[in-house]
Amino acid sequence: MASKPxxxxxxxxxxxxxxxxxSMIEVSxxxxxxxxxxxxxxxxxxxxxxxxxxxxFKSSGFSMPKGHITIGISPAYMRKAGSSFDLPMALxxxxxxxxxxxxxxxxxxxxxxxxxNGELKGTPGACIRLxxxxxxxxxYKIIPSCExxxxxxxxFRGQSINSLSExxxxxxxxxxxxxxxxxxxxxxxxxxxxxxxxxxxxxxxxALLICxxxxxxxxxxxxxxxxxxxAGKILSGIMPKLSPEELSDVYSMNELVSGDASLISDERPxxxxxxxxxxxKLIGNAASLTPGELALANHGILFADELPLYKTEVLDFLRKxxxxxRVQLVKRGNMYSFDSNFIFLGTGNPCKCGLLxxxxxxxxxxxxxxxxxxxxxxxxxxxRIDIFSEMRSISGADMASIYTDEDKGESHNYKEIVExxxxxxxxxxxxxYLNATFPDTDIKDSMRISEKALKFASELSEKEFFxxxxxxxxxxxxxxxxxxxxxxxxxxxxxxxxxxxRKRGV
Amino acid sequence: xxxNSDIRYADLFYSAVVLNTGFNYKVLRDxxxxxxxxxxxxxxxxxxxxxxxxxxxxxxxDSISHIQRIEDSYGKVIKxxxxxxxxxxxxxxxxxxxxxxxxxxxxxxxSGMPRVFYTKxxxxxxxxxxxxxxxxxxxxxxxxxxxxxxxxxxxxxxxxKGITVISGLAxxxxxxxxxxxxxxxxxTIAVLAGGVDNIYPASNKDIYDLIAAKGxxxxxxxxxxxxxxxxFPSRNRLIAGLSDCTMIMEAGEVSGTLHxxxxxxxxxxxxxxxxxxxxxxxxxxxxxxxxxxxxVLLSPDNVIDxxxxxxxxxxxGMGCSAELLFAxxxxxxxxxxxxxxxxxxxxxxxVLTDDNWKVIITDALxxxxxxxxELCTITMLPxxxxxxxxxxxxxxxxxxxxxxxxxxxxx
Numbered sequence: 001m002a003s004k005p006x007x008x009x010x011x012x013x014x015x016x017x018x019x020x021x022x023s024m025i026e027v028s029x030x031x032x033x034x035x036x037x038x039x040x041x042x043x044x045x046x047x048x049x050x051x052x053x054x055x056x057f058k059s060s061g062f063s064m065p066k067g068h069i070t071i072g073i074s075p076a077y078m079r080k081a082g083s084s085f086d087l088p089m090a091l092x093x094x095x096x097x098x099x100x101x102x103x104x105x106x107x108x109x110x111x112x113x114x115x116x117n118g119e120l121k122g123t124p125g126a127c128i129r130l131x132x133x134x135x136x137x138x139x140y141k142i143i144p145s146c147e148x149x150x151x152x153x154x155x156f157r158g159q160s161i162n163s164l165s166e167x168x169x170x171x172x173x174x175x176x177x178x179x180x181x182x183x184x185x186x187x188x189x190x191x192x193x194x195x196x197x198x199x200x201x202x203x204x205x206x207a208l209l210i211c212x213x214x215x216x217x218x219x220x221x222x223x224x225x226x227x228x229x230x231a232g233k234i235l236s237g238i239m240p241k242l243s244p245e246e247l248s249d250v251y252s253m254n255e256l257v258s259g260d261a262s263l264i265s266d267e268r269p270x271x272x273x274x275x276x277x278x279x280x281k282l283i284g285n286a287a288s289l290t291p292g293e294l295a296l297a298n299h300g301i302l303f304a305d306e307l308p309l310y311k312t313e314v315l316d317f318l319r320k321x322x323x324x325x326r327v328q329l330v331k332r333g334n335m336y337s338f339d340s341n342f343i344f345l346g347t348g349n350p351c352k353c354g355l356l357x358x359x360x361x362x363x364x365x366x367x368x369x370x371x372x373x374x375x376x377x378x379x380x381x382x383x384r385i386d387i388f389s390e391m392r393s394i395s396g397a398d399m400a401s402i403y404t405d406e407d408k409g410e411s412h413n414y415k416e417i418v419e420x421x422x423x424x425x426x427x428x429x430x431x432x433y434l435n436a437t438f439p440d441t442d443i444k445d446s447m448r449i450s451e452k453a454l455k456f457a458s459e460l461s462e463k464e465f466f467x468x469x470x471x472x473x474x475x476x477x478x479x480x481x482x483x484x485x486x487x488x489x490x491x492x493x494x495x496x497x498x499x500x501x502r503k504r505g506v
Numbered sequence: 507x508x509x510n511s512d513i514r515y516a517d518l519f520y521s522a523v524v525l526n527t528g529f530n531y532k533v534l535r536d537x538x539x540x541x542x543x544x545x546x547x548x549x550x551x552x553x554x555x556x557x558x559x560x561x562x563x564x565x566x567x568d569s570i571s572h573i574q575r576i577e578d579s580y581g582k583v584i585k586x587x588x589x590x591x592x593x594x595x596x597x598x599x600x601x602x603x604x605x606x607x608x609x610x611x612x613x614x615x616x617s618g619m620p621r622v623f624y625t626k627x628x629x630x631x632x633x634x635x636x637x638x639x640x641x642x643x644x645x646x647x648x649x650x651x652x653x654x655x656x657x658x659x660x661x662x663x664x665x666x667k668g669i670t671v672i673s674g675l676a677x678x679x680x681x682x683x684x685x686x687x688x689x690x691x692x693x694t695i696a697v698l699a700g701g702v703d704n705i706y707p708a709s710n711k712d713i714y715d716l717i718a719a720k721g722x723x724x725x726x727x728x729x730x731x732x733x734x735x736x737x738f739p740s741r742n743r744l745i746a747g748l749s750d751c752t753m754i755m756e757a758g759e760v761s762g763t764l765h766x767x768x769x770x771x772x773x774x775x776x777x778x779x780x781x782x783x784x785x786x787x788x789x790x791x792x793x794x795x796x797x798x799x800x801x802v803l804l805s806p807d808n809v810i811d812x813x814x815x816x817x818x819x820x821x822x823g824m825g826c827s828a829e830l831l832f833a834x835x836x837x838x839x840x841x842x843x844x845x846x847x848x849x850x851x852x853x854x855x856x857v858l859t860d861d862n863w864k865v866i867i868t869d870a871l872x873x874x875x876x877x878x879x880e881l882c883t884i885t886m887l888p889x890x891x892x893x894x895x896x897x898x899x900x901x902x903x904x905x906x907x908x909x910x911x912x913x914x915x916x917x
């Protein structure tokens with residue numbers, strides 16, 4: 001039997017939304033009638049651990065010590081939840097009861113949920129937790145094996161174990177070896193459509209390019225079957241791959257929702273929402289602090305299909321996140337926020353029959369019907385859309401050539417342009433800002449808009465081509481157009497092109 | 507510089523005589539009726555004057571006394587004429603006489619129009635104006651926003667249709683009328699009260715220069731003459747006489763604008779009055795004109811109809827068989843051939859200018875409204891190129907966007 005300290009001390013971590021806090025777990029065992037109490041504002045998922053621990057000990061060849069067991073989790077004033085405290089609590093009991101040898105002055109970090117047979121399981125939010133502790137000074141860092149890919153993405157170094165029984169080897173001499181966790185990115189491009197499929201829709205192709213190059217919100221309106229939904233898939237195909245930091249942001253969000261390590265991909269996330277979505281689903285669950293669709297679309301695309309069918313309240317709610325690029329949740333008086341920096345891609349029909357933009361006069365809706373149909377999308381919401389493009393059915397000849405043409409590499413060329421633009425934009429603003437996301441201050445100088453172009457733009461806004469907010473939005477789009485053609489300054493031509501993408505009237 | 511052997515010298519001499527010796531048209535008529543002189547230019551013939559004074563012709567005693575006055579102040583008049591000639595050559599001022607071919611037709615058919623007048627700028631406008639019509643636009647010197655706005659809109663539209671806008675280079679409505687029409691196809695003519703070289707008011711120097719460069723400035727007063735109060739009604743008479751119809755944009759109860767209107771009415775030309783608020787004092791003069799039977803100015807079309815009627819009569823009088831048509835579209839009538847441009851676009855698109863492309867686009871839109879993608883297919887231009895052109899066309903009002911398609915504003 002090894003030495004038997006009064007109190008064993010370990011460290012673990014818990015996450016509230018995207019904020020995580022390191023906590024200290026202390027275990028004390030004193031003689032008396034056997035009791036088990038966990039203190040420190042823990043919810044029942046932590047208190048229930050008694051059963052898991054008891055059974056896991058038994059399966060792994062340990063035993064639950066007799067006596068008063070008190071487990072304190074600090075900081076004691078913060079509410080905590082989650083089963084990832086199972087492993088540190090188990091280790092603490094083993095150390096305190098002398099079943100395991102605790103090296104003196106060793107700082108131990110551990111997390112993981114125990115199953116009844118002693119196996120270790122991952123818990124949601126691993127990536128966020130591991131990012132917090134990766135640079136802290138711990139002697140032992142132990143995580144469940146199934147969190148390995150999360151650890152890899154979080155650049156965390158430590159040791160992973162499969163079951164509780166493995167811990168015996170860790171603390172006797174040379175059993176512990178810290179290592180990095182390699183992770184595999186799924187490079188398989190699944191279901192991406194080449195932009196050449198948008199044959200004969202030159203405006204939409206150009207609009208998609210500008211949208212991707214400057215991270216602008218876009219609205220595509222057009223006939224049924226004109227390829228609006230397809231445009232959404234095309235858009236993610238011409239965007240640059242996720243950078244490692246972005247990848248870990250995206251991954252940790254996904255992990256908060258699904259818990260286990262889902263497929264890691266460096267493609268930008270595309271979250272597709274439909275007209276029946278509620279604001280709750282968009283923001284996320286405040287009680288469990290799980291992110292909603294807005295946060296899951298961070299760094300990617302929020303694709304809202306059939307926009308005119310949405311409830312007005314839902315669209316109006318979207319206005320704030322679109323402006324601030326973050327969503328806020330309130331839980332017990334505390335504000336939690338998730339980044340939601342995405343491209344909003346909306347699609348919809350322009351009228352009830354959907355044929356308003358068709359060649360000739362196919363639309364049979366009367367003016368009042370068209371107005372009523374489109375009035376669902378409110379003016380203030382439309383103002384936040386930088387780029388608008390109409391779409392119409394592809395003509396027969398073009399349709400055939402989509403399937404026969406060998407020219408499939410067009411998306412690749414577009415992607416290169418977009419990547420180049422992102423580099424110039426990031427170099428210009430720093431902090432990873434792009435043309436559409438750069439804060440409103442001092443746009444004129446930082447975006448290098450010539451006096452002449454500015455004057456031209458104000459002339460246009462005077463002729464009611466757009467409003468005050470539309471004015472700065474148009475300047476941003478013009479900046480992207482200038483970036484696409486690698487120009488230093490924004491010129492009058494750029495502005496006059498940008499104006500064509502503003503939605504005005506019906 | 508006009509020398510004393512020049513035929514124009516006699517014109518200047520006549521102007522000086524009229525201004526300085528009290529010589530008037532009654533005396534001139536008496537002299538010509540009695541075959542003493544053939545035209546006013548003969549007054550410069552000092553020999554002939556002396557023969558009249560000797561009583562060789564049968565003219566009235568009143569005329570003799572006028573001729574005597576010319577003879578008495580001959581030296582002084584010659585000095586004045588030389589001064590005119592100097593100012594005229596320094597300021598590029600041309601002299602036009604009623605004996606010239608190019609004398610405005612509208613004045614030729616009226617009596618009491620100046621025999622000699624002075625011009626600066628593009629005289630070709632007079633001929634163009636005779637063939638495609640002109641409108642006088644006059645009004646208050648401190649107009650309301652409304653009148654100013656209407657002036658801007660209407661003058662621009664008339665000018666684009668090839669109709670020349672005539673006004674008096676005063677502040678307010680006059681200024682706006684010149685400004686909106688000077689760069690259009692119809693151009694603009696300013697009629698001054700003083701000499702052509704005298705800018706009045708001085709604040710209009712900018713548009714004076716603009717009109718001198720692109721339009722035409724005319725005056726019946728010889729160069730160097732200061733504009734004084736009594737000249738203004740006479741100037742208004744010239745404005746009314748020169749144009750085919752008159753538009754009163756805003757006029758108070760006591761206003762020079764009303765002079766112009768009554769001159770026009772007396773010359774048998776239609777007067778249009780912009781309707782305005784009855785509680786607005788500065789518009790009462792114009793409203794009273796409406797009460798007296800003036801035409802209501804609802805849109806430029808009213809004016810265009812009136813001018814086309816006037817033009818038909820004018821052509822009949824002139825015996826001119828040229829086509830009577832208003833320009834509908836810039837590119838199609840005067841610009842290069844659309845067919846040729848389209849062919850060129852297929853073979854060598856890089857040589858076409860933006861204006862050429864605009865002609866092709868407007869031509870394509872003249873059939874039916876098209877969407878941006880269809881325009882891309884027709885012109886074979888990338889969208890980023892076409893979008894800039896479309897914005898320009900939208901800005902100048904040629905093209906408008908509706909239901910996702912572009913169409914011509916005036917079909």
